Amino acid sequence: MAEDADTIVDVHYNGVFTPTPLMYFNGVKAFVPYTVVNKMNFPDFIPFLEKLTNGRCIDVYYCPHEVRLSEGLHAIQNDCDFNEFLEDINEKKRLDVYVDHHHEPLFHWIQEEEADLEDEDLVSIDDVDSILEDGLKAEHVEDDENDDLVEEDHNAIRPIYLRHDHTQEWNEMKPQLGMKYSTTTELKYFLSCYDVANG
Structure with a gap:
């Protein structure tokens, strides 16, 4: 279990989520000690965030600190989600909470990002081997004798x-x-x- 004094929740708000790669852009960050969050229930947590951010919190998410949003983002929508959030705080020393003020389709964006990564043409070991073999079979090409005859025109009109x-x-x-x-x-x-x- 993490030490209460060392555990911090970073609350990111007044920013915008951007797709591909999923990021939270231009937000404000507030630090909330674990001891404050640990004493709450889900019905208390959303009003606490609304008071902290001076605005309405439409969607709330959390992600382990220093983990890509597309790999670790979780929604906090009910008591069960909030309890998982508290368990994750106990396992890790730091979590990031993100407030989405615009109700963006984040999980749809994550699926699109994963599909884009799967669709990229990745070079396999077989491809590299065939390229290397082709390079070994290539014959040496002689320099063109006329290359020496080409002179650069230093008197060309410059723009x-x-x-x-x-x-x-x-x-x-x-x-x-x-x-x-x-x-x-x-x-x-x-x-x-x-x-x-x-x-």
């Missing part, structure tokens, strides 16, 4: 790229292919002016 004119009116700025900017800040300013002018 001319426009430079951004920072004195131009903001509402008349138009992008040109290959236009150069002196700094990234100048590029950002140009793009924001163009976006505002042409909405």
